[in-house]
Amino acid sequence: MIRTSQRKPFRATVTVPGDKSISHRSIMFGAVANGTTEIEGFLPGADCLSTIRCFQQMGVEIERLSETAVRVRGRGFEGLKEAASPLDVGNSGTTIRLMLGLLSGVPIYSTLIGDESIARRPMKRVVDPLRKMGARIDGREDGRFTPIGVRGGALQGITYESPVASAQVKSCLLLAGLNAEGDTVVREPAQSRDHTERMLPGFGVELEANGTEVRIKGGQTLTGTKVRVPGDISSAAFILAAALMVPGSQVTVEHVGLNPTRTGILDAFRMMGAEVRTEITAHWCNEPVGNVTVSCNDLHGVEIGGALIPRLIDEIPILAVVATQAHGTTVIKDAQELKVKETNRIATTAKELRKLGASVEETEDGLIIEGGTQLSGGHCHSHGDHRIGMAMAIAGFAASGDVVVEGTEAMDVSFPGFAGLIAQL
Numbered sequence: 221m222i223r224t225s226q227r228k229p230f231r232a233t234v235t236v237p238g239d240k241s242i243s244h245r246s247i248m249f250g251a252v253a254n255g256t257t258e259i260e261g262f263l264p265g266a267d268c269l270s271t272i273r274c275f276q277q278m279g280v281e282i283e284r285l286s287e288t289a290v291r292v293r294g295r296g297f298e299g300l301k302e303a304a305s306p307l308d309v310g311n312s313g314t315t316i317r318l319m320l321g322l323l324s325g326v327p328i329y330s331t332l333i334g335d336e337s338i339a340r341r342p343m344k345r346v347v348d349p350l351r352k353m354g355a356r357i358d359g360r361e362d363g364r365f366t367p368i369g370v371r372g373g374a375l376q377g378i379t380y381e382s383p384v385a386s387a388q389v390k391s392c393l394l395l396a397g398l399n400a401e402g403d404t405v406v407r408e409p410a411q412s413r414d415h416t417e418r419m420l421p422g423f424g425v426e427l428e429a430n431g432t433e434v435r436i437k438g439g440q441t442l443t444g445t446k447v448r449v450p451g452d453i454s455s456a457a458f459i460l461a462a463a464l465m466v467p468g469s470q471v472t473v474e475h476v477g478l479n480p481t482r483t484g485i486l487d488a489f490r491m492m493g494a495e496v497r498t499e500i501t502a503h504w505c506n507e508p509v510g511n512v513t514v515s516c517n518d519l520h521g522v523e524i525g526g527a528l529i530p531r532l533i534d535e536i537p538i539l540a541v542v543a544t545q546a547h548g549t550t551v552i553k554d555a556q557e558l559k560v561k562e563t564n565r566i567a568t569t570a571k572e573l574r575k576l577g578a579s580v581e582e583t584e585d586g587l588i589i590e591g592g593t594q595l596s597g598g599h600c601h602s603h604g605d606h607r608i609g610m611a612m613a614i615a616g617f618a619a620s621g622d623v624v625v626e627g628t629e630a631m632d633v634s635f636p637g638f639a640g641l642i643a644q645l
């Protein structure tokens with residue numbers, strides 16, 4: 221349980237744990253590379269630990285040198301062995317979707333399972349194109365849901381026009397494409413996060429990435445490398461939002477990933493009138509890294525939609541919280557993907573914010589939030605969704621009474637240490 225309450229203006233400089241998307245990929249790519257991969261700044265969150273366990277089950281030697289340093293001794297795709305029990309991805313959509321692609325071209329059998337939330341999340345978006353490549357996959361309701369089994373074998377490259385802008389779909393197919401015959405091309409309606417495209421060349425893989433189209437040649441192998449993981453901008457968003465909830469506050473998050481496919485939330489905050497300053501100080505593994513400073517100004521409502529949505533998809537719950545404090549109406553549209561996240565985030569965001577007296581309307585593809593409300597105290601629940609739990613805890617910063625959030629163990633999925641960090645602000 222976390223209890224938060226109205227804050228006095230604060231100034232702080234903080235760092236946040238490593239990027240979840242990059243941490244997953246560093247383990248997966250390292251596990252199928254030839255040679256050793258050393259990872260620094262790894263996110264020791266529950267989701268990434270699930271990825272480590274899955275590959276350990278397949279015989280890959282993965283050592284935690286410290287909380288955030290990991291050594292992976294890969295022996296190529298051939299080094300993966302059949303696991304004696306199902307691979308349990310826990311709550312992690314990225315783990316299961318990327319692994320389905322990776323395993324489709326490796327000649328072993330695997331069963332993948334996860335928690336209750338994973339059991340509700342759609343797998344057809346990857347199973348359909350993988351089957352087109354020749355993958356042998358079966359699962360509950362014809363492979364729509366977990367448990368899901370994959371018997372890896374020969375694959376053919378395809379050109380796939382994805383109906384959704386999803387980095388999980390794109391990355392899944394690119395990983396399958398590594399073991400396919402010929403080229404695999406993935407096109408998406410708007411560009412999703414491009415960490416796979418940025419990281420694979422560091423492992424010696426050649427690919428062509430061109431905004432919404434990526435092409436990869438089959439039959440490539442990976443070579444172990446060093447990976448330094450930047451702070452997760454999705455975690456930083458909660459801290460930046462905290463400053464925006466308390467007039468007169470300013471916060472800087474250091475060493476955070478500033479990949480443009482992820483910085484949509486900074487653009488949204490700017491559109492609302494916040495002062496947001498970024499400074500790129502380095503590039504780690506082809507990813508821009510730097511500092512972000514946000515100061516609280518008078519905020520106003522905005523309309524968010526289109527190609528901006530994939531660039532801030534995970535930040536919409538916290539954006540909705542900030543919107544309750546802006547003058548005027550905020551409209552979030554084209555975000556139907558929220559319905560198939562860890563929870564239906566259109567429903568859970570609206571339900572939890574209403575408990576604090578916010579005026580929030582659910583639409584088919586987003587939310588409409590009437591700003592300028594004085595939030596009240598209340599009793600909220602994470603619904604087992606890390607980002608819903610953290611968003612509600614930050615809402616307490618502007619509430620007239622105490623906000624109590626239950627189900628806080630979910631926060632460990634992406635942001636271990638969240639409670640301690642916000643207590644310091």
Ligand code: S3P
Pocket residue numbers: 240241242314385386387388389391412413533534557
């Ligand atoms: C992720 C992609 C996104 C995002 C998720 C992580 C990734 O999901 O929401 O938290 O690491 O590839 P979708 O691909 O479903 O949009």
